[in-house]
Structures are given as structure tokens and as C-alpha cells.
Amino acid sequence: MADEKAIERLKELWNKYEEVDGKFKDEMDPIFQEPYYPDVAEKLYNPQRPMENRITDIGPPYFWQFMPPIIQKNFGKWKSHQIIQPGVIKRISETGDVVYVVRCGTPRLETIDYIREICDIADKYCGGYVRWTTRNNVEFIVDSEEKLRALLEDLKNRKHPNGSYKFPIGGTGAGVSNIVHTQGWIHCHTPAIDASGVVKSIMDEIFEYFGSHKLPAKTKLALACCLNMCGAVHCSDIAIVGIHRKPPFVEDDRISAVCEIPLAVAACPLGAIRPATVEIDGQKKKTVRVNVERCMFCGNCYTMCPAMPLADGEGDCITIVVGGKVSNRISPPRFSRVVLTGIPNEPPRWPTTVKWVKHILEVYSKHARKYERIGDWIQRIGWEKFFELTDIPFTEKCIDDYRLAYTTYRTSTHFKFTKHVKTKLEDYFIKK
Amino acid sequence: MTKEELKAKILEVIEAKVKKGGKTKVYLKDIQRDIPGASPREIKNAANELVREGKLEYFSSGSTVMFGIPGVGIGVEEAFKKEE
Amino acid sequence: MGEVKKHDTPMVDDLKKGPWPSFVDDIYTYGEKHKKQACFDIMGQLELSYKHKETHWKHGGIVGVFGYGGGVIGRYSDQQERFPAIWAFHTLRVHHPAGKWYNTTALRKLCEMWEHRGSGLVNFHGSTGDIILLGTVTEQLEYTFYDLTHQLHWDLGGSGSNLRSPACCMGKSLCQWALFDVQDMDYELTMHFQDELHRPAFPYKFKFKFSGCPLDCVAAVARADLSFIGTWIDDIKIDQEAVRAYVNGEIPPNAGAFSDRDWGPFDIKKEVIDLCPTQCMYWDEKEQKLYINNKECNRCMHCIAVMPEALKPGDDRGVCVLIGAKSVILEGAQLSTVLIPFMRVEPPYDELKDFIYKIWDYWMENGKNRERVGEIIQRIGLNKFLVDVLEIEPIPQHILVPRAEPYIFWREEEVPGGWARDLAEFRKRHPA
Numbered sequence: 001m002a003d004e005k006a007i008e009r010l011k012e013l014w015n016k017y018e019e020v021d022g023k024f025k026d027e028m029d030p031i032f033q034e035p036y037y038p039d040v041a042e043k044l045y046n047p048q049r050p051m052e053n054r055i056t057d058i059g060p061p062y063f064w065q066f067m068p069p070i071i072q073k074n075f076g077k078w079k080s081h082q083i084i085q086p087g088v089i090k091r092i093s094e095t096g097d098v099v100y101v102v103r104c105g106t107p108r109l110e111t112i113d114y115i116r117e118i119c120d121i122a123d124k125y126c127g128g129y130v131r132w133t134t135r136n137n138v139e140f141i142v143d144s145e146e147k148l149r150a151l152l153e154d155l156k157n158r159k160h161p162n163g164s165y166k167f168p169i170g171g172t173g174a175g176v177s178n179i180v181h182t183q184g185w186i187h188c189h190t191p192a193i194d195a196s197g198v199v200k201s202i203m204d205e206i207f208e209y210f211g212s213h214k215l216p217a218k219t220k221l222a223l224a225c226c227l228n229m230c231g232a233v234h235c236s237d238i239a240i241v242g243i244h245r246k247p248p249f250v251e252d253d254r255i256s257a258v259c260e261i262p263l264a265v266a267a268c269p270l271g272a273i274r275p276a277t278v279e280i281d282g283q284k285k286k287t288v289r290v291n292v293e294r295c296m297f298c299g300n301c302y303t304m305c306p307a308m309p310l311a312d313g314e315g316d317c318i319t320i321v322v323g324g325k326v327s328n329r330i331s332p333p334r335f336s337r338v339v340l341t342g343i344p345n346e347p348p349r350w351p352t353t354v355k356w357v358k359h360i361l362e363v364y365s366k367h368a369r370k371y372e373r374i375g376d377w378i379q380r381i382g383w384e385k386f387f388e389l390t391d392i393p394f395t396e397k398c399i400d401d402y403r404l405a406y407t408t409y410r411t412s413t414h415f416k417f418t419k420h421v422k423t424k425l426e427d428y429f430i431k432k
Numbered sequence: 433m434t435k436e437e438l439k440a441k442i443l444e445v446i447e448a449k450v451k452k453g454g455k456t457k458v459y460l461k462d463i464q465r466d467i468p469g470a471s472p473r474e475i476k477n478a479a480n481e482l483v484r485e486g487k488l489e490y491f492s493s494g495s496t497v498m499f500g501i502p503g504v505g506i507g508v509e510e511a512f513k514k515e516e
Numbered sequence: 517m518g519e520v521k522k523h524d525t526p527m528v529d530d531l532k533k534g535p536w537p538s539f540v541d542d543i544y545t546y547g548e549k550h551k552k553q554a555c556f557d558i559m560g561q562l563e564l565s566y567k568h569k570e571t572h573w574k575h576g577g578i579v580g581v582f583g584y585g586g587g588v589i590g591r592y593s594d595q596q597e598r599f600p601a602i603w604a605f606h607t608l609r610v611h612h613p614a615g616k617w618y619n620t621t622a623l624r625k626l627c628e629m630w631e632h633r634g635s636g637l638v639n640f641h642g643s644t645g646d647i648i649l650l651g652t653v654t655e656q657l658e659y660t661f662y663d664l665t666h667q668l669h670w671d672l673g674g675s676g677s678n679l680r681s682p683a684c685c686m687g688k689s690l691c692q693w694a695l696f697d698v699q700d701m702d703y704e705l706t707m708h709f710q711d712e713l714h715r716p717a718f719p720y721k722f723k724f725k726f727s728g729c730p731l732d733c734v735a736a737v738a739r740a741d742l743s744f745i746g747t748w749i750d751d752i753k754i755d756q757e758a759v760r761a762y763v764n765g766e767i768p769p770n771a772g773a774f775s776d777r778d779w780g781p782f783d784i785k786k787e788v789i790d791l792c793p794t795q796c797m798y799w800d801e802k803e804q805k806l807y808i809n810n811k812e813c814n815r816c817m818h819c820i821a822v823m824p825e826a827l828k829p830g831d832d833r834g835v836c837v838l839i840g841a842k843s844v845i846l847e848g849a850q851l852s853t854v855l856i857p858f859m860r861v862e863p864p865y866d867e868l869k870d871f872i873y874k875i876w877d878y879w880m881e882n883g884k885n886r887e888r889v890g891e892i893i894q895r896i897g898l899n900k901f902l903v904d905v906l907e908i909e910p911i912p913q914h915i916l917v918p919r920a921e922p923y924i925f926w927r928e929e930e931v932p933g934g935w936a937r938d939l940a941e942f943r944k945r946h947p948a
Contacts, residue, residue, distance in 0.1 A: 010666060017669050022707075031669050032621045036628035041662040050582040050658065051484065055665035057710035060611035060673075060681075063699050066619045071689050078692035080824050083772040091690060101690065107539040109650075111546035111555070112627035112636045119620035119627075130623070132616040132640055134685065134734050141690075160541035162532035173773030182643065185565035186558065187591060187607065187650055189573040194565065196539050197531055204534030214776040228495075229843035230643040235738035235851070260457050260505070263498075266885065269846040300846065303493055306575035313569030326738045328730035330793055330818045333737045333851055347566035348527040370779045371770075371791060371818070403848050459885045460677070461719055472880035473717075473873075480715040483583060490585040490676075490716065493575075496886055497585045497676035497716035 002037035007044070009034060014055070022058060024065040068129035070097060070143055086211050087169035088148070100148040101139050104155060104167035105178045105203070105210060108136040109186060109196045117158070117166065125151045135178045135220070137171045170211035174218060176361070178210070179203060181223040182230045184242075190299050191225035192316035193242030193345050199223055201349045202240075205358050216368035216377070219361065220325070227298050235324035236336055237374040238360055240353060243341070246315040247295040248308035252278045252287045259305035261286050267304040270294045296402075318343040318353050322360060323375035331376050339387070341397045356392075363390045381416075388418040438470050438478045443487060446501055456505020457491045457498040520553050523560030523599075527567070546636055554635040554651055557599035564595065579606050579654050581661040585716040587672030588657060604653045605635070608660060609646035609673035611681050611706070614699035615689050616641065625668060633660040644723065645683035646673035671710075677720055679712040684726035685733040693820070694728030695746030695833040696861055702726050704864055705872075718876070719883035729829070730817050736841070736852065741889045742872065743838040743852040750830035751810040752819070758826035759784075759806045763799075769822050788819050834860040839875070840890025850890045853898065855906075857913040871906075878905045897925075 002010075013031045022029075046052055064072065074093040081091045089101040106114075118138055122130040125147050131139045140155075142148050158166040171177050179202065182188065184195025202221070209215060222236040226244070233239040255261070265273050265288060272294035278287050288308075290301075301308045320343065324336030339360075343352050360374075367389060368377035378386045387394045400408045415421075422428055433441070445466045449455045455462075460479065464472050479499055482488040491498045531540045540559065547555025561572050572594050579590035589607040596603045610626075626647075630636060635651030642648040652660060664670045673681035682705060685691070687698035705724060706713065712722075725736035728746045736743035761767050762782055768775065769782045784806075789797045796812035797819060799805075806826075808819075820827045837859065838852030861868065875889065883892050893901045898915075902908045928935045 014666070014669075022669065028619055028621070029669055031667065032619065032625055034667070036625050036632070036663075036667060038632045040667060041659040044666070045658060045662045047658065053666075054583070055669075056583060056671075057714060058665060058669060058671045059703075059707050059710055059713075060613045061622065061668075061670055063614040063617060063703055066613050066617040066622065067615075067689055071617075076688040076694070076697070078688070078690065080692055081771050082768075083775070086776070089771075091692075099690075105537065106640065107537045107542070108639050108641075109539045110638060110640065111542050112630055112638060113546045113549065114542050115623060115627055115638065115640065119624050122620050128620040130618055130620065131686070131689075132612075132618075134616075134645075134683070136640070138640070160532070160538050161545060162538060162541050163535075164532070164538040164541060165535055166537055168536065173770070173775070174777075180643065183639075185562055185571045185573075187573065187605070189571060189575050189591065191571050194562075197528075197562075197566070200531050200534065200536055200538065203536035207535045210536075212776045213772070213774055218773070227844055229845070229849075234843055234849040235735065260455060262455055263457070298845065302575075303495055311570045316569065324738075326732045326735040328732065328816050329821060330791055330816055333732070335849060335851070345569050347569065348530045370774065370787065371822075459719070460716060460880070461883070461885050464881070471877070473877060476715070476717045476880070477711075480585075480711070483585070483715075490580055492580060492585065492588075492590070492676045494589045494675060496720060497678070499716075 002040045002043065006034075006037060007040065010037075010040065017058075023062045025062070028065040029061060066129065068127050068141065070099060071129075071141070073097065074099075083172045083213070086175060086213050087172055088152070089172060098143070100142050100145070102142070102148070102151055102155065102169060103133065103137045103139050103171045104169055105171055106132075106136055106138050106167070107196060107200065108178075108181065114166070121151070121154065121167075125154075133171075135171070135180050137178050138167070168207070168211060173213040174215045175212050176206055176209040176215070176219045176221055179221040179223055180233075180236075182225045182228075184225040188225060190228065190302060190311075191242055192244050192311065193225050193240075193318055194347060195223055195225045197348055198240060198318075198350050198353065201351075201354050202357050205354045206361060209361065215361075215365050217371055217373045219364075219374065221357075228303075234321070234335055235326045235333060237322065237325065238357055239321045239324070239336055240357070241319045241321060242316060242345070243319050244297040244299055244310045244312065244316050246310060246312045247290050247292040247297065248299075248301055248310040250288055250290060251307040252285060253280055255288065255305065255307035256286045258307050261288060264288055264301055264305035264308065267300045269298065269300060270296060273301055313345070316345050317341065318345060318350070320353070320356055320360070323378050325373050325375050327373075330371065331373075331379065334375055336375075337383075338398055339390075339392055341395075360390055360392075384418045384420060385416055387420070394420060433470055435474075435478055435481070438467070438474060439482055439487075441467055441470075442475065442479055442482060443501075446488070446499065450501065450504055457500040459496070459498050463499070520547065520551050520556050522556050523563065525559050525563035528559055528563045543637065550631065550636065552636055553601035554605070555637070557601040558605070558635070558637070558651070561593060561595055561599050561602060564598075573605075579657060581657055581672070584672060584714045586675040586678040586714055589675060590654075591651075602635075602651065605651040606654065606657065608634075608649040608652070608657070609642060609644075609675055609681065610649060610664065611671050611673040612641055612645050612647050612683070614682075614684055614702040614706070615686055616645075617689065622668070626670070629660070629663045629668065633663065644673070644680050646681050672714070674713045674721075677716040677718050678714065678722075679709050679717070680721050680723045681713070682706050682724035682726070683734055685728050687726075687728050691728060692824070693731065693746075693817070693829060695748055695829055696726075696728065696744075696835050697863075698726035698728050698744075698746070700863055701744065701861065701865060705869070708864075708869055709872075712876075718880060720886045720888050722876075722889065730815055731821070737838060738841050738851060739843070740841050740852060741839065742875075743841060744835045745838065746833065747815050747836050747858060748830040748833045749858055750832040752808050752813065752830060753828040754806055754808065755826050755828075756805055759823060760804055762823050762826060763804070767823075767825055771821075771824050788822050791818055792816075793818075832860075834858050840888070840893050842888045842890050846886060847891050847894065850894070852890070853893075854914055855902075855908070857911070874906060900925075 224233040319341040321336035574592040637650040639648035684698035684702040725740035837856040841852040
């Protein structure tokens with residue numbers, strides 16, 4: 001509990017923060033040494049006067065204070081690196097210092113006890129420092145081979161009650177990365193599919209590729225539970241996107257009470273929503289109507305108006321996109337492309353999605369050359385060849401009809417003869 | 433226009449929109465359109481100051497934010513309470 | 517601490533199996549240990565979602581902390597009766613430190629706070645980069661914010677029509693290829709634009725991302741409205757002896773990234789020279805010497821990544837600034853396009869800050885609601901955006917290819933004599 005003295009100390013610590021403008025460099029902000037007082041806020045915060053003693057606009061803690069001394073010392077002096085085994089990167093500084101970075105996959109959705117366990121490990125081996133990567137991996141940094149061996153042994157043996165690894169080691173080099181993903185059914189209001197469950201199902205199945213270097217190149221996976229695509233799903237080697245397939249409901253009796261109608265109308269990128277009036281129990285009510293012919297199921301209307309839900313257990317499905325990348329290495333960054341859609345939404349293990357992802361990965365692994373990302377491989381062999389090798393049924397859904405669609409059509413006679421090509425005109429027609 | 437004048441003008445614009453009916457939550461853009469004399473950045477600063485003073489409140493859809501007068505129109509939270 | 521009410525969750529429980537870390541095991545273990553009803557209720561609701569294949573989260577709403585237009589996302593369950601502990605389950609975005617380094621003392625204190633104030637569930641990290649605290653009630657929001665700012669000197673991140681929390685790669689803290697100090701620039705711009713980060717200022721969201729080199733590990737080119745990517749303008753540094761060591765098989769190529777597959781002995785011609793996208797390299801077998809025609813190099817990093825001990829980026833370093841990336845909502849996905857091909861940068865980056873204001877001022881004045889900056893550039897044309905808005909001289913680096921159709925919007929002042937003409941004079945020359 002916070003007594004008067006503790007409250008005084010907090011005030012002094014705030015003064016100290018202001019003195020250095022938050023830029024703690026040689027020492028960490030002493031506020032973190034102070035225990036957490038669960039009752040301070042109730043004692044000091046006055047809901048009637050929220051601006052009293054308010055601290056705002058201070059930003060995140062200054063990054064320098066959270067970096068271990070050996071990193072501070074070698075900041076900007078790193079000379080080279082070697083991945084000595086999957087998940088372990090040895091980094092060598094021009095000062096002669098060496099660190100070993102151990103990369104572990106995490107589920108991203110976790111509890112604070114899991115974070116505390118990460119802290120325990122970091123305290124034991126890493127002097128109390130740890131970092132995360134952009135792709136939801138946690139990195140433990142040690143400064144000797146001896147600590148490295150002990151750490152690796154320790155990590156291997158940490159398991160959840162039902163046997164899953166807490167900290168699988170990998171995510172480096174020519175393997176699959178951890179899957180960047182979104183919230184899904186655990187915490188979002190617009191998803192078509194779950195996120196964490198699909199990710200777990202896929203990673204369980206392709207686990208060996210996370211902890212090894214046997215693919216032709218790095219393969220980045222991502223998942224977005226709806227078209228909002230929180231994360232760089234649209235530029236991933238293989239990605240999963242949840243999509244809706246039914247136009248939104250319009251709750252006539254409720255819409256004018258919970259939505260600003262003009263905002264709902266303005267939300268539609270295709271102008272498919274117009275204002276309307278209906279009569280309910282003899283009363284005229286303002287509402288909207290959706291031109292379902294023009295609806296592309298993006299969900300923007302629902303984002304602006306809760307009385308236009310479009311999620312549907314039966315209709316919502318999964319799309320797989322492939323061949324995107326963000327790195328400039330060899331070829332420029334490029335978008336992922338839709339190769340499969342209408343895959344059923346199958347909790348709790350999503351077997352069809354998992355099967356296709358693994359299959360695409362393995363066909364790629366078998367046929368691509370060293371250093372070729374999935375998109376580079378497809379660029380070389382041609383999309384028609386990709387569809388043939390993977391046995392993915394090509395459908396009209398893979399042909400673009402949105403903005404700039406024309407740029408994706410074939411304008412040359414440069415194509416390969418795959419099983420899709422016929423020799424007689426009559427064979428090209430859809431057989432009824 | 434002084435900042436205080438601008439703040440008064442912003443409230444005026446939003447109140448007028450409410451009176452006209454239909455709209456009780458407005459984007460910064462909507463306010464800008466009606467106050468061509470001030471720069472968007474000045475309007476933003478003034479509108480945010482009005483929030484600090486409790487004369488306006490934010491309405492967030494998560495992806496975008498609008499401004500409204502406290503107690504006027506629909507707040508989603510109130511809408512949920514209504515359902516109980 | 518009372519007894520908790522458990523729900524039957526057979527489908528969700530299936531995700532306890534398999535090698536990848538199980539978020540289900542983690543959440544249940546935590547819930548049991550700390551008697552947190554919210555953990556059981558959220559698993560119960562997830563089970564229901566698995567059954568219905570639909571989310572059970574309602575639309576967000578006006579929850580937030582006083583004076584901030586971002587950082588909190590309102591979340592309500594539509595299953596109040598069955599899962600009362602998660603009826604209101606709001607998200608807080610907590611701004612991560614640049615580079616995602618943490619000291620465990622600080623991290624543990626953050627955990628303490630969240631155990632007291634919320635569900636104990638987190639994301640490390642959200643897609644944009646923030647630490648996501650998942651799940652608390654409306655009444656706790658102000659107290660959580662008070663604790664964050666007063667007891668941790670830590671601020672919320674961005675959401676809504678705000679500047680979103682900027683993010684960077686590991687930068688100079690661990691990587692030899694960081695060509696500018698991404699963490700410093702991230703922090704400096706974050707602090708300078710605190711008002712834009714916490715209070716709505718824009719037609720829609722705006723993101724900064726900083727990648728130290730063209731490999732772009734934070735996916736800036738795919739996600740950021742303004743992407744800062746490190747590059748160099750002078751020559752690649754060659755250590756010929758190390759090149760020979762690679763050629764002789766003494767050092768594994770690509771720092772060991774291909775270690776688990778037999779790709780045969782390293783072949784510099786096949787793996788480096790022939791894959792160079794500009795064909796600017798030459799390996800003289802007789803001399804055993806590597807030549808690079810640096811004037812032709814486009815800095816894709818491939819040769820450097822294959823032979824990190826032998827090749828290093830040049831010493832004259834800076835950033836390439838690109839603009840306009842976004843995911844599909846609304847007008848379709850876009851990658852960032854080159855704005856400033858190269859500039860040297862020095863803290864505190866004042867000229868960049870002014871430049872950013874210039875971009876924002878135009879966008880704020882002319883952008884439509886929910887129009888990202890990349891979309892307004894599409895709408896008006898990159899040429900107008902460069903010349904009329906930013907007053908930047910257009911150069912070939914801004915484009916991939918020149919326009920194909922010659923429909924050019926000439927300005928009147930560019931045409932000799934202007935547009936005002938004498939019709940009578942015209943008809944004198946050309947009788948009708």
C-alpha cells in the first residue's frame with residue numbers, strides 16, 4: 001500500500017523524469033525500482049477533475065535505458081553475424097565482443113505469467129534484458145557460449161501442461177517465420193475467422209520448418225481475420241485472409257438509434273448504400289438500403305454502423321494469398337496474389353486451410369532454387385505453372401476485377417502449356 | 433481569428449449541424465469545410481482544446497475518430513445501455 | 517478470491533495439443549492460478565465462436581481516457597449473461613519502446629499493474645507495434661492510465677484518425693546493416709508528434725516505420741504512410757580475402773541460413789553474380805577477385821547478405837523516404853512509392869519534421885474522410901503531389917516507367933501565349 005512517503009517519492013521521481021525529459025541514458029528511470037502500488041490511483045485520481053496532476057504526452061520509455069550494457073557498448077559497432085544453428089544468431093562486434101541471440105516463437109496472445117516467465121529467463125541468463133521482434137518472436141541475448149548452452153537446454157524443457165513448447169527455437173534463415181496475425185474471435189468485432197486458433201493449427205503442422213533451414217529461402221507467413229488486414233498480410237510469402245461473403249443486414253428498427261445514417265452511407269467505397277425510410281408500427285424511421293449487386297463484402301459499413309452486421313458462420317470463408325514480399329533483395333517488394341478462396345471456416349483445427357498451406361510450402365520447397373522466395377519462384381516459372389504444380393484449381397475468383405485489374409491480365413503470347421490449355425475451341429467452354 | 437473565436441465558431445458549426453438533423457458526430461473535415469478562414473491544423477488544435485475543456489467529446493469507431501457534443505446524439509455506449 | 521465458474525470448451529481444448537505454444541494452456545493455467553474469471557469466460561466465449569463460427573464481440577464505442585482520442589478500443593461481449601466477467605473487455609494500446617527492448621524490472625511492473633487493473637491477457641505485440649493490454653472494464657480505464665503515467669512513466673499508443681505508434685527494426689542495437697539510427701529517429705519523431713499521436717488530427721490513420729536497410733524487416737514499404745529505409749550512396753566495401761574464403765567453402769554462405777539442406781558447394785557465379793539484379797558484378801576466376809560496378813548497383817543487398825563477412829554497405833549512408841503504403845481498405849492495397857531517394861539524416865531531424873508537416877497540412881486540407889495519404893496521391897497524381905504540393909523536382913527515381921498514354925494536364929502558364937485566344941483571328945485564318 002502506498003503511504004504518504006511513497007506518494008512523495010512518486011512525485012520526486014516525476015520531477016526527476018522531467019529534469020532529463022525522460023531521456024534516461026546512464027541509468028534506468030528509477031520509477032521502475034519503486035514497487036507497484038495498487039491503491040495510488042484511487043487515492044490521487046479525482047474523476048471530477050481529471051486534469052489535476054495529469055501526466056500526458058510523455059510517449060514510450062526512452063529505448064536506451066532498456067538495452068543491456070553490452071548492447072549499449074556495441075551500439076552501431078556490429079561487424080557481422082552467423083546463424084550457428086536455427087534460431088541462434090552469433091553477432092560479432094568490431095570491439096571484439098560477441099553476443100548470441102536466441103530467437104523463440106511466441107503465440108503473441110499470452111498471459112502476463114508467460115511474460116513473467118520470459119522475465120525469469122532473461123533474469124537468469126541475460127542480465128534482466130529481453131527484446132521482441134516485429135514477427136512476435138522473443139529474443140534472449142547472452143554473452144558467452146556457456147550461457148548459450150544452458151539457455152538452450154532450459155528453453156527446450158519449458159512446456160505447457162499439455163506438452164506444447166513454451167519457447168520453440170527458430171525463425172531464422174531459410175525457414176518459416178512466426179505467423180504475424182490479428183485478433184480474430186478472441187477480441188475483435190469484425191473478423192470472419194479466428195486468428196490465434198488458425199495460427200496454432202498451421203504452426204503445429206509445419207513446426208519442423210520453423211526450427212530448421214531447409215527451405216529455398218526465408219518464408220514469411222501472415223494471417224488477417226478480415227479485409228482490414230492489420231499487419232502486412234498483403235505482402236507475405238503465404239498468407240491467410242478471412243473474408244465475409246454475405247451482404248450486411250440492415251436493422252431497420254435499430255439503425256437510427258445506434259448509427260449516424262450519413263456516416264453509414266459514406267462508408268461504402270462502392271456507393272452501394274443509400275438512405276431510405278421505412279414504416280415500423282405506423283412510425284416513419286430513417287434507415288438505409290444496400291445494393292447487394294455492388295457489395296464486395298468489405299465490412300466498412302459495419303465499421304461505421306453496428307446495425308449492419310455481416311458476419312455469418314455459414315458464409316464466411318478463407319482465402320489464401322501467396323508470393324508477396326517486402327524485402328528489396330534481388331527483386332523488388334511485391335503484393336501477394338489470391339490463389340485459393342472459398343475455403344471453409346473449420347474450427348478448431350482448420351484442416352483444409354492447414355493442408356493447403358503446407359502443400360504450397362512443400363511444392364515450393366521441392367521446386368524453387370536456392371535464394372528464391374515464393375514470389376521469385378513463381379515469377380520465374382509463371383503462374384500457370386504454379387497452379388499446375390500445386391494442383392490448385394484455378395477459378396474465375398483469381399481474376400481481378402477491382403481497380404487496376406487490367407494490369408494483371410496477360411497481354412502476350414508468352415505462356416507455358418500446362419494442363420489448363422486445350423487444343424480444340426470447344427474444349428474451352430465450361431461444361432454444363 | 434483568435435483561438436477563442438475559433439473555438440466558439442467550431443461549437444457553432446457543430447450545433448448548427450445537430451439542429452439541421454441527421455448528424456451529431458462530425459469529422460474534422462466537416463468542421464473545416466464550414467470554417468475556411470482557419471487552417472486544418474488550427475482547427476484541430478482548437479477542437480482538441482474543446483475536448484480538454486469538456487465542451488466536446490471524441491467518438492471513436494476504433495479506426496477513425498469524430499467529434500460530438502457531450503450528451504447529444506448517439507454514443508455507442510449509451511446505445512448498449514439502452515438495450516439492457 | 518472466490519471460486520471461478522468454468523465452461524466446457526472441448527473444441528478450444530483441442531488447441532492444447534501439438535508442439536507450437538498453446539495460448540489455451542497458457543490462459544487456463546493463468547486463470548486457475550490467479551482465479552481470474554475473465555480467463556474462463558473468454559475461453560468459454562471462444563468456444564461459442566468456434567461453434568457458431570462467428571465473433572461474439574460487439575462493436576466498439578466511446579471509451580477512452582480523458583483528453584485522448586486514441587489508445588483505447590472499446591469492446592463488449594454480446595453474451596453478458598453467460599460470460600459476465602468479459603461483458604466489457606476494452607483494449608489499451610501501450611506504446612512500445614523503439615526496437616522492442618525491455619528491462620525485466622519494468623516489464624514485471626507493467627505485469628503487476630495489468631494483473632490488478634485488467635484480465636492479465638496481453639499481446640506482445642499488436643501489428644502496429646504497441647503492447648496490447650486485452651480486457652478491462654470502463655471504470656478501470658482512467659486508473660490504468662493513471663498508473664501507466666504516474667507509476668511507469670509510460671504512455672498509450674495511437675488509434676483512430678491519429679498518428680499511429682511508429683515502429684522500427686532492431687537497428688544499430690543488434691544489426692550491422694542498420695544504415696541509420698532507426699531507434700533514435702523513431703523516438704525523436706514519436707516525441708515531437710505526441711499531440712498528433714493522442715488526438716485526432718487527420719482524415720484517417722497515419723503510420724511511420726523505420727527500417728535500417730533495404731531488407732526492410734519492419735515491412736515499412738508495405739504498411740507505412742511514410743517509410744524510412746536506410747541505404748547508402750557510395751561503394752560497397754569488399755574484403756577480397758573474405759570473398760575467397762567464401763569461394764573456398766571456408767565460410768558458410770548467407771551466415772548459415774541454408775544449413776539444413778545440401779545445396780552443393782558454394783558457387784559464387786551462380787549464387788551471387790548471376791542473381792545480381794543489375795548484373796553489375798564480376799568474379800575474376802584467374803585473379804580470384806570480385807569486381808563491383810557500383811554506379812550500376814541498386815543496393816538490393818543480396819550479395820551482402822550472401823557474403824556478410826566479405827561485403828559491407830558503403831560508409832556514406834542515409835535514408836530513402838517513401839510514401840503511401842496501406843492495406844486494402846478502402847481503395848486497394850498500395851506499396852510506398854519513392855519520395856526522397858536519398859538524404860543524409862542528423863538528429864533532431866528538424867528538416868524532416870517540417871517536411872512531414874507540409875505533407876500533413878495538404879492531406880488535412882484536401883483529404884476526404886478515411887482517405888489515406890497514398891490514396892490522395894493516387895487521386896491527384898504523383899506528379900501534382902510532387903510539384904504542386906511539395907514543390908519537389910520530379911526525377912526518374914520517382915517512377916518505375918514513364919506514363920504510357922500522352923493525356924497530359926498542361927497548366928495554362930506552361931503553354932506559349934496562354935489559353936486566351938482570339939476567335940476572330942482564328943477564323944480569319946480558317947474560314948468556317
